[in-house]
Amino acid sequence: MSEKACQVLIIGGGPAGMSAARAALAGGAQVVLLEAGDALGGQFWRHLPESRKGGEEQVLHHKWRHFNTVQRELRDDPGCEVVLGAHVWAIERPDGGQAPAVHVMVGPPDGADREPRTYLPQSIIFATGGQERTLPFPGWDLPGVYTAGAAQALAKGERVAVGQRVLVAGAGPFLLPVVTSLIRTGATVIGVAEASGWKRLAKGWLSRPWELAATRSKAGELGGYLREMVHHRVPYRAGTTVIAAHGEESVESVTLARLDADWKPVPGTQRRVEVDAVCVSHGFVPRTELALTVGCTVDAHGFVVVDDQQRTSVENVFCAGELTGIGGVDLALAEGEIAGATAAGTQPRASVVKARNVFRAFAERLQTAHGIRPGWQTWPEPGTTLCRCEDVTVGEVREVAAATQARGLRSLKLTTRAGLGPCQGRTCGRNTEEILSSCGLLDPGRTARRPIAIPVRLGELAATTSSQREETP
Amino acid sequence: MSTVDVVVIGAGVLGASAAYRLAEKGFSVEVLERGAPNREGSGTTAGNLHIQAIHTRRPGQAVPVDSRRFLPLQKAASDRWSTVEAELGEELEVRRPGGFMVAETEDDLDQLTTKAVWEREVGIKTEILDGDTARAELPVLGPSVRAATWCPDDGYANPLLAGPAWLRAGMRLGVQLSPGTPVTGLERRGEGWEVTTPTGTTSCRWVVNTAGPWIQPLTALAGVELRMRPVAIQMHVTVRVPPLLPCLVQHIGRGLSVKQVTAGNVLIGGGWPAESLDLDARSHASLHSMAGNLAEAIRILPPLSRLSLLRMWAGPLAATPDEMPVIGAVPGADGLLVAGGTYAFTFAPLWADVLAAAVLGEPSPIDVRDLGPDRLIMGAK
Ligand SMILES: Cc1cc2nc3c(=O)[nH]c(=O)nc-3n(C[C@H](O)[C@H](O)[C@H](O)COP(=O)(O)OP(=O)(O)OC[C@H]3O[C@@H](n4cnc5c(N)ncnc54)[C@H](O)[C@@H]3O)c2cc1C
Numbered sequence: 001m002s003e004k005a006c007q008v009l010i011i012g013g014g015p016a017g018m019s020a021a022r023a024a025l026a027g028g029a030q031v032v033l034l035e036a037g038d039a040l041g042g043q044f045w046r047h048l049p050e051s052r053k054g055g056e057e058q059v060l061h062h063k064w065r066h067f068n069t070v071q072r073e074l075r076d077d078p079g080c081e082v083v084l085g086a087h088v089w090a091i092e093r094p095d096g097g098q099a100p101a102v103h104v105m106v107g108p109p110d111g112a113d114r115e116p117r118t119y120l121p122q123s124i125i126f127a128t129g130g131q132e133r134t135l136p137f138p139g140w141d142l143p144g145v146y147t148a149g150a151a152q153a154l155a156k157g158e159r160v161a162v163g164q165r166v167l168v169a170g171a172g173p174f175l176l177p178v179v180t181s182l183i184r185t186g187a188t189v190i191g192v193a194e195a196s197g198w199k200r201l202a203k204g205w206l207s208r209p210w211e212l213a214a215t216r217s218k219a220g221e222l223g224g225y226l227r228e229m230v231h232h233r234v235p236y237r238a239g240t241t242v243i244a245a246h247g248e249e250s251v252e253s254v255t256l257a258r259l260d261a262d263w264k265p266v267p268g269t270q271r272r273v274e275v276d277a278v279c280v281s282h283g284f285v286p287r288t289e290l291a292l293t294v295g296c297t298v299d300a301h302g303f304v305v306v307d308d309q310q311r312t313s314v315e316n317v318f319c320a321g322e323l324t325g326i327g328g329v330d331l332a333l334a335e336g337e338i339a340g341a342t343a344a345g346t347q348p349r350a351s352v353v354k355a356r357n358v359f360r361a362f363a364e365r366l367q368t369a370h371g372i373r374p375g376w377q378t379w380p381e382p383g384t385t386l387c388r389c390e391d392v393t394v395g396e397v398r399e400v401a402a403a404t405q406a407r408g409l410r411s412l413k414l415t416t417r418a419g420l421g422p423c424q425g426r427t428c429g430r431n432t433e434e435i436l437s438s439c440g441l442l443d444p445g446r447t448a449r450r451p452i453a454i455p456v457r458l459g460e461l462a463a464t465t466s467s468q469r470e471e472t473p
Numbered sequence: 474m475s476t477v478d479v480v481v482i483g484a485g486v487l488g489a490s491a492a493y494r495l496a497e498k499g500f501s502v503e504v505l506e507r508g509a510p511n512r513e514g515s516g517t518t519a520g521n522l523h524i525q526a527i528h529t530r531r532p533g534q535a536v537p538v539d540s541r542r543f544l545p546l547q548k549a550a551s552d553r554w555s556t557v558e559a560e561l562g563e564e565l566e567v568r569r570p571g572g573f574m575v576a577e578t579e580d581d582l583d584q585l586t587t588k589a590v591w592e593r594e595v596g597i598k599t600e601i602l603d604g605d606t607a608r609a610e611l612p613v614l615g616p617s618v619r620a621a622t623w624c625p626d627d628g629y630a631n632p633l634l635a636g637p638a639w640l641r642a643g644m645r646l647g648v649q650l651s652p653g654t655p656v657t658g659l660e661r662r663g664e665g666w667e668v669t670t671p672t673g674t675t676s677c678r679w680v681v682n683t684a685g686p687w688i689q690p691l692t693a694l695a696g697v698e699l700r701m702r703p704v705a706i707q708m709h710v711t712v713r714v715p716p717l718l719p720c721l722v723q724h725i726g727r728g729l730s731v732k733q734v735t736a737g738n739v740l741i742g743g744g745w746p747a748e749s750l751d752l753d754a755r756s757h758a759s760l761h762s763m764a765g766n767l768a769e770a771i772r773i774l775p776p777l778s779r780l781s782l783l784r785m786w787a788g789p790l791a792a793t794p795d796e797m798p799v800i801g802a803v804p805g806a807d808g809l810l811v812a813g814g815t816y817a818f819t820f821a822p823l824w825a826d827v828l829a830a831a832v833l834g835e836p837s838p839i840d841v842r843d844l845g846p847d848r849l850i851m852g853a854k
Contacts, residue, residue, distance in 0.1 A: 415633045451758050459778035462768035
């Protein structure tokens with residue numbers, strides 16, 4: 001196995017990671033950028049196909065050009081090694097001031113000959129991003145219920161509409177571009193249900209409006225989506241959500257209900273609506289498994305805590321992008337640049353620090369306006385699936401928590417098997433944690449803490465040692 | 474201040490089974506547990522019921538296990554486990570699919586034949602098979618296996634069910650369980666003991682110290698220094714796969730034990746050392762041990778090579794300097810008993826009987842006089 005020392009190792013090749021790489025290079029550092037996919041760009045830029053037809057917003061074109069420029073710069077810089085198909089499976093903690101060892105398998109996940117590599121970086125920047133969070137409700141696992149991200153990927157990548165009468169539900173501005181994409185594939189979007197009520201939306205978005213002026217591009221982007229919705233007469237309902245999906249083979253209708261400020265359904269407000277597809281997205285969760293492995297402190301929402309220079313609680317470990325809070329591509333770019341510059345031992349540009357602060361305030365507004373409220377826990381019924389991989393229901397988990405003395409997250413997981421499947425709780429982890437913490441656990445812990453970050457074949461793992469047989473008989 | 478007959482320290486599988494047995498004998502019992510029950514050794518264990526002789530050394534273990542001394546205890550534990558589920562009225566997923574103990578080298582072969590003789594002496598059924606016969610029985614065995622013993626009594630139980638079931642059964646008989654309640658003081662008072670925790674004091678006639686890796690600091694609270702050598706070892710588990718391995722597979726000379734659980738995951742262990750033992754938090758599994766353990770596993774069971782590893786974890790283990798269990802009364806501290814040591818999952822129902830007999834002043838169901846804590850007292854030989 002090859003071991004390589006390097007100055008700055010960046011994990012994650014989305015906007016935050018690319019921006020970090022560029023800034024670290026500008027600061028004179030030698031950089032390695034690891035990306036698991038087969039291209040740079042991450043979730044945001046992957047979703048922007050190169051030539052798009054029809055009146056795209058200027059702002060998106062601008063971002064695409066920026067992406068191409070940065071990608072070219074990184075490729076051409078001899079101080080930068082970009083490794084695609086790089087799957088980080090473990091990080092050994094730094095002890096005694098030593099450099100941490102970052103273990104990587106390079107190659108396609110199911111390919112036969114992946115190459116094991118170990119990097120020994122002076123600094124690590126985590127830019128591993130976030131993923132959509134879908135809250136469970138009866139019927140959420142029916143065919144025809146899509147995560148908003150999956151629906152958008154189908155619409156943009158394959159140009160496939162997920163249905164003809166589609167309802168979009170959940171929380172946050174990310175619902176809007178989904179609507180736009182759906183409309184462009186010819187689907188009829190019969191409405192958008194935003195779980196947060198007008199009061200919260202106003203508190204988040206309308207307070208201190210002068211601050212929003214600084215986030216013009218962001219506001220412009222959202223404005224574009226809104227204009228398109230209005231143009232297609234898509235009704236937008238605040239304080240409403242889908243609390244159940246019904247159907248035999250696939251979804252045929254949904255129950256909509258008005259929600260109170262805590263996202264609890266208001267009695268008597270339920271009504272059935274016929275649909276043939278639903279797209280749901282209730283927010284994002286950061287992918288913190290690697291950051292947690294090296295011991296980074298996280299806040300109550302599970303985001304990694306960073307200081308003004310994007311430093312985590314662990315020396316020489318930085319985080320940028322959605323790991324530190326969900327704030328969109330502009331925040332990710334700014335945070336990446338600050339982390340990269342600092343990791344290279346230079347001062348970040350004052351203008352970027354300012355931009356970061358502005359977009360962070362934007363992220364806080366997002367949380368104020370759309371953050372998930374605990375009332376969602378009243379939506380599932382006992383038979384509602386919580387963990388899809390292992391087919392565990394909400395009722396089973398609550399029953400085990402109530403009936404046994406297994407009062408720790410780990411033993412509850414092991415007893416119920418929630419979060420133990422191939423995705424290792426990436427999808428259901430936060431939902432499980434929240435359900436369990438309302439059952440009064442002694443030891444809630446976090447589902448993302450894992451010494452092995454991703455499943456790797458035994459043969460590959462065994463080969464990482466020279467498998468010297470120890471001396472004992 | 475409350476008063477009970479017996480305070481049990483630690484709600485691992487030993488504390489749970491002892492509390493149940495004592496309550497059943499009519500004693501009032503309180504179990505004081507530092508954190509959450511069944512979370513340390515007993516919640517991280519492989520849960521194997523080791524009936525045929527075990528491999529005598531964990532990787533890195535300095536002193537070998539005295540297998541000949543272990544075997545009568547294993548035989549008694551095997552008999553005890555056959556009634557546990559009926560006694561508790563609960564399903565603990567006790568399975569006895571049997572197990573192979575494989576040998577690769579000349580030295581392994583010697584050990585295998587010697588231990589088979591000892592097994593016969595105590596009435597444990599084992600059969601020696603040559604490599605090809607073993608492969609005919611279990612085709613997933615690799616070509617390096619030269620011989621194996623087969624023991625039909627080897628098996629496992631679900632460790633996440635066993636400890637909690639003993640606790641529940643005890644609580645039905647009046648056992649009080651106090652989780653989140655660390656014992657901070659043990660004071661001799663008249664005929665008995667005063668046990669202090671941050672939330673109060675309990676007075677009792679007997680104290681049973683089943684604090685696993687923490688046996689030493691707790692006995693020290695009573696003024697007795699025991700020499701213990703706690704370690705942390707680790708386990709590895711693969712994704713769920715269709716049935717592949719119908720029984721246990723272990724290695725006589727190396728750290729390896731493998732089984733496939735009902736859910737379909739393959740569990741791989743063998744006593745490989747974790748990165749370090751952290752008695753204040755969770756110990757971390759070591760990548761080096763992982764690679765070593767998995768290399769053994771795929772050499773003995775080559776088809777495992779293409780399975781993916783899902784998780785690994787480490788757990789603490791109360792080992793003694795001579796690698797033998799410790800059970801019995803602490804000399805010079807009347808009414809203080811300890812029980813612990815390796816393989817305590819297998820021994821849990823047996824040790825509960827031994828402890829209850831000691832409290833009752835009745836003869837022990839099995840001779841354990843040589844396994845008492847006296848041999849571990851500082852200054853003693
Ligand atoms: C990875 C692993 C695999 C294993 N595999 C097997 C196997 O296959 N078969 C087998 O037979 N054995 C196996 N063992 C060994 C066996 O699991 C353990 O020996 C057994 O579970 C120990 O049980 P215990 O009750 O003695 O200790 P523990 O389960 O460790 O319980 C001790 C308890 O004491 C509590 N405590 C500590 N200090 C205090 C205090 N001051 N006040 C109150 N409470 C306190 C702790 O919190 C803990 O809950 C394995 C062990 C490990 C770690």
